[in-house]
Amino acid sequence: MATVVRASETAGRRSSTVLIVATSTIAAGKRPKTRSILLKTVMAVTGLIFVGFILAHMYGNLMIFAGKEDFNEYAHHLREFGTPMLPYAGFLWVMRITLVVSLVLHAGSAFALWHRAGQARTTQYLARKGQWATFVKRSMRWGGVALLIFVVFHILHFTTNTIQIGGDYDNPADRLVASFGEWWAVLIYLFAVAALGMHLLHGIWSAGMTLGLNTSLDAAERLRLAAILVAVVVVVGFALPPVAILLGLIP
Amino acid sequence: MKLTLKIWRQNGPDDKGGAVTYPIDGVSEDMSFLEMLDVLNEELIAKGEEPVAFDSDCREGICGMCGVMINGEAHGPERVATCQLHMRSFRDGDEIVIEPWRADAFPVIKDLCVDRGSFDRIIQAGGYISANTGSAPDAHATPVPKNDADRAFMAAECIGCGACVAACPNGSASLFLGAKITHLGEFPQGQPERDARVMSMTAQHDHEGFGGCTNLGECSRACPKGIPLNVISQMNGDLLRSLRHQS
Amino acid sequence: MTLIEGLYTEGAPIADTAAPDGPIAEKWTKHQFDNQLVNPANRRKLDVIIVGTGLAGASAGATLGEAGYNVKSFCYQDSPRRAHSIAAQGGINAAKNYKGDGDSIYRLFYDTVKGGDYRSRETNVYRLAEVSADIIDQCVAQGVPFAREYGGLLDNRSFGGVQVSRTFYARGQTGQQLLIGAYQALERQIGAGTVKMYARHEMLELIVVDGKARGIIARDMVTGEIETHLADAVVLASGGYGNVYFLSTNAMGCNVTANWRAHRKGAYFANPCYTQIHPTCIPVSGDHQSKLTLMSESLRNDGRIWVPKRREDCEKDPREIPEEDRDYYLERIYPAFGNLVPRDIASRQAKNMCDEGRGVGPKVGDFRRGVYLDFKDAIGRLGEDAVRAKYGNLFDMYKQITGEDPYQVPMRIYPAVHYTMGGLWVDYDLQATIPGLFVTGEANFSDHGANRLGASALMQGLADGYFVLPNTIRNYLADGPYEPIDVTHPAVVEAQDAVESRVTELLGINGERSVDSFHKELGHIMWEYCGMERSEEGLRKAIDLIRSLREEFWRNVRVLGAADTLNQSLEKAGRVADFLELGELMCIDALHRRESCGGHFRAESQTEDGEALRHDDEFLYVGAWEWGGDDGNPILHKETLEYEFIELKQRSYK
C-alpha cells in the first residue's frame, strides 16, 4: 500500500467527490471570476446614484406643499432643464438612461452575489441563532426585489399614466392628489418608502464600507450616523406628501 | 449538570452524515467545552462506539485549530475560541447542537473536523512580505509610527480559525482576508507589494469558492479575536487603489 | 560497566562535537566559510525533508526553499500556522543593545550558560547569541508587529530575571506573531513551488539506509495512507515532549514520536530528564482536565505569592485571612530576589508549601494544589487601571478559565511542565549521530543546558532555522545527491512494514482501557516521581510502574475505528506508546544524575538549607543515550563539557 513520493513530484490526496488536500499549492488553470468586491463596488456606485436621484426626487415631491402650481411648474422645469443645449426633456432622458443602466447593474450584481453566497454554503446549519445579519441580508435582497416591483408599478402609475388611481388627470399635481385620496394607494407607497428606508439604512453603511471609507472605529460611527440620517430624511420626506394628502391637508 | 448533545457525525468526506443525540451527565462547570467532549468520548470508547472527531491543539485560544458551531453560533455563546468556552455558560438540562463549520470551501473531513486548506492557499497567493533570509536591514532602519504598528497588531491577531466564514450568512472569508491585508498594509515594509497582494489574495479568495461580502458584520461578532469590520473596508479600499494604480 | 543494577550500560564518550578551533567569537564565521557550498543549479536536485513547522521548522523550510532546495515539509496540524510555537507569550531575546544598558553578545552568551546551570555547550550558545540580532531584523522585515515606542522604534523589556532589557515582544502573543511571520515566508515558498507542504501528516518512522538518514514514513491522517518519502537529508523540528506528563502547557498533539523513532534508529537522546517546570500556571481543577494554561511570568513582577500560615485557613476566603496569618514564603526565604527567583526555585517552593498541607483551592486527590498570587498591593499602589493596562488580557484569561475575578480575589497558581531541555543529541552542525539527520529547535538538546531562560526558546528556534541549519546542512548536501534508492530497498521495506504492523497491532488489541487513561496514568507517575523533585527511591519505583504500565498498554488498550480514515485514537495511541518508552529513559537519566542542577532537583543532592547542589566534578557532561534495543538497556555516552570562557559558579539566590 505504500506509495513513494519524491519531493520533486507532486501529490495531493483526493477522495472521489471532495478534494481534501494537505495544503496544496494554488490550483493552476482556474481563472478567477469577477471579484466579488468589484460586484460590490458596482452596487455601491449605482446605489449612490440612486440615492442622489432619490434625494432630488424627494425634494421635488415636497414642492407639493408649496402648491399645485409650483409642483407642476417644477415638473415642467425638469423637462426644460438644459435646453436649448439639450432637446426638450433631454436631461430627463439622460437621467432615465443612467437610472436604467444603474438598475440593471445594481440588480445584476445583487443577484450574482446572491448566487455566490448560495454556492458558498450548500449545506445549511441544523441550528441557527436568530441573527440581525440574517434579517438584514434577507431584507436587502427581498427588499430590493420589492423596490424593483414597486418602481415598475410606480412608473406605470405616475410617469406613463397607465395605472390610474382616483381618476384620470393630465397634470402631475392633480394625479398626485387624486391618487393619494385612496388609503390603499397611500399604504402601497408607505410600504415602498419603508422598504426604501431599510434598504438605505444598510445600503449607505455598506456602500461606505465597500468604497473603503470605514478605516477606524470613529469612521464606522460616522458612517452609521450618515446612514441613519439619510434613511430617516428619505422616509419622512417621501411619507409627508401622501399622508398630508390623505389627511386632506393639501387642497 | 446533565445535558443533551446533538452532534453531527459524518464518517468521511463522502459520507452524508447526520445528527446523533447523546445524553451526558456529571458535567462540571469548570470543564472547558472540549473537555466535556473528551468525557463524552471516553464514555463512547467504553461502550465500544467510535469517539467523536474534533480538532484542537493548543487549547489556549491561540492556535486556531478548534472551532465548532454550538447552537448555531460559531465558537458558541461567548466571544472566545471553542477551547476557551467553559461549561459555566450552559445550564443544567440544556440541549446543545454541535456542528462543523459549514462552507463549501471548508469541506468536512470527519464529524466536526473540516479542511481549511483554502486559508493557507489564500496566504500563498500573497499574504506575506517577501524578505529573503539574511537580506534584512537593521530593525531600526525604518521606524514605524506607533498608531500604524498598533493597528497592524490588531489585525495580526487573527488566529485563522475560520469562525468568520462559519458565521457569515454569505460564507465569505472577507474578515480573514481583510485582517491579513491590513496587517501587512500598515507597515512601510509591506508597501512595495501592497497592490499586488490585494489583487492576488482577493482573486484566490473568490476562486476557493467563498461568498462575497455584503457587509453584514456577523463575522466580526463571532471572531474570537474581535477583529473589527473596518479591515474589510481597508481591503476594499486597497483593491480600488490598486485598480487605479493599474490604469 | 554496568551501573545502577543493570538499568543501563556506559559506552564510549563522545569525542567530537564538530566545533571549529579558534577564539569563540570567530568560530561561527570561520565555520561558515569552511563549510562547502552547493552550486545553485544543483540545489534543485537535492531533497530535504523537514518534520515540523514551528519556529524551527518553518524558518528552515522558508530559507532552504528560497535557496532553491527541494523541500518537503510535514506537520500533524491542519495548517503549518498552528505549530505549538504559536502559544509562546512572553518574548524573544536578542543582543541588540537597543536600550544601551550594556547588553552584548557576550553578556547574552554568559547569561544563557549561567541560566542553564553550566550544563550547555559553550560553542553553541555563543553562536546563538551571535545570530540573535539578525533574527529581529529578519522578523521586522517580514512584518512581525513587535511592540513599539512612540518614536516608532522597537520596545524591549527585561524578562526572566536578567538585568538588561533585551526581550522583544508583541503583547502577550510573541510566539504567534513570530510564527505567522515564518509561516508566511513558508507559504510564499509553497506558492513558488520550492516547498511542498504535507499538513495532517504524522511522521512515524525514520528511514536509514547505509547508516544515513534518507527519508521518513508518514501517515496521511485524513486517508490513513502510509506514505514513504525519500530525501537526501532529514530535519527534525518536531518540538518538545512535555506531554509525557499528560498535563503540561504544551498543545494536545505535542509528542516525542519523531524524535523517538529516530532514537530507536540510532540517534542519541541527550539529557532526557531535563524538564522545565513553570511556576505560574492555572491550577488543576479536577480529573477531567486536559491541559494546563500558562500565565505569563511577568505577573510575578507585581503579584505577591503567599499561602496561609496555618493549614486550617486553607479553606477560608483568602480576603478574610489577615496579613499576619499569611506566609509570603518566597520573600521570606529569598529576601534578595523575593517573588522574582528563577522558575525552578519558585516552582519547587510552591510544591513544598502544598506538600506541607498549606496549598489552596479545590482538593485534587489528597492535596490542594495552588498558591495565591495576590495583586492587592499592586492595585493599591498603582491603581486598578494601571494593573489592567499591564495585565488585563491575562486577568481576563484567568477569569474565563476559573470563573474568578482576579481584581477581587487573589489568583491561584501552580507549577506545570512547560519545556524540555533534553532532546536528540546534535553536534555543532545540528547533526545527530545519524549522518544526514539534523535536529533543530526544542527537539534537539542543544543550547539551554539544565534550565532555559525565559524568551530564549523562540530565539533558539529561529536562530536554528533561519541562520544556523541552512549554513551547516549545505556542507552535508554538497556531497549529494546521494545514491538513489527506491521502495524495494530492504531498509525502506522494513520501515514501511514496521509502521503498518504497528498500526494493525494497535487496532487489533481491542482491550479494556482507553488511550487517554494510559496517558493520564503515565503522566501521573512522571509528575510524581520525575517532576520537580526526584529521589532515588521514587525513580526506581517509577521505572517499575512504567514498565508494567507499558506491558498492560500493549495488552489492554482499546483503539476503535479504522486505519484508513481520520482516527484520533489511533494517533494518540502511537504517541502514548512512544511516551511509555521515553518515560523510562527519562527516569533512568534522572536516576543516574546524582546531582541537582537547573530544573533537575535530586533530593539526595542539596545543601543544608535545602538548596540545589551541583556536582561539577562528577557530572559536568551531557548524558547522551543510545537505544539499547527492545530487550537491552540504554547505553550512556558522555560528552564532557569544557568551559574555556566562562568560570563555573554555584548558583545562589539567597
Ligand SMILES: Cc1cc2nc3c(=O)[nH]c(=O)nc-3n(C[C@H](O)[C@H](O)[C@H](O)COP(=O)(O)OP(=O)(O)OC[C@H]3O[C@@H](n4cnc5c(N)ncnc54)[C@H](O)[C@@H]3O)c2cc1C
Ligand atoms: C505556553 C508556552 C509559552 C511559551 N512562552 C515562551 C516565551 O515567551 N519565550 C520563549 O522563548 N519560549 C517560550 N516557550 C517555548 C517555545 O514556545 C517553544 O520551545 C518553541 O516554540 C518550540 O518551537 P519548535 O519549532 O521547536 O517546535 P514546535 O513549535 O512545537 O513545532 C513542532 C512542529 O512539529 C510538528 N510535529 C511534531 N511531531 C510530529 C510528527 N510526528 N510528525 C509530523 N509533524 C510533527 C508539529 O506539527 C509542529 O509543526 C513557551 C512554550 C509554551 C508551551
Ligand code: HEM
Ligand atoms: C410617496 C412617494 C413618491 C411620490 C409622491 C412620487 C411621485 C412621483 C411622480 C409624481 C413622478 C412623475 C414625475 C414626472 O413624470 O414628472 C415620479 C416619477 C418617478 N419616481 Fe416617484 N414618487 C414617490 C416615491 C418614489 C420612490 C420611493 C422611488 C424609487 C425607489 C421613485 C422613483 C421614481 C422614478 C424612477 C420615477 C420616474 C422618473 C422618470 O423617469 O420620469 N419614486 N414619482
Ligand code: HEM
Ligand atoms: C431594483 C431593485 C434593487 C435590488 C434588487 C437591490 C438589491 C440590493 C442588494 C442585494 C444590495 C446589497 C446589500 C448589501 O450590501 O448587503 C444593495 C445595496 C444597495 N442598494 Fe439596492 N437594490 C435595489 C434598488 C435600490 C434602489 C432603488 C436604491 C436607491 C435608492 C438602492 C440603493 C442601494 C445602495 C446605496 C446599496 C449599497 C451598496 C453597497 O452595499 O455597497 N438599491 N441593493
Ligand code: SF4
Ligand atoms: S478573522 Fe477572526 S474569526 Fe476569522 S479566522 Fe481570523 S480569528 Fe478566526
Ligand code: F3S
Ligand atoms: S458576515 Fe459576511 S457579509 Fe461580510 S461583513 Fe462579515 S463577511
Ligand code: FES
Ligand atoms: S485549540 Fe488552539 S485555539 Fe482552540
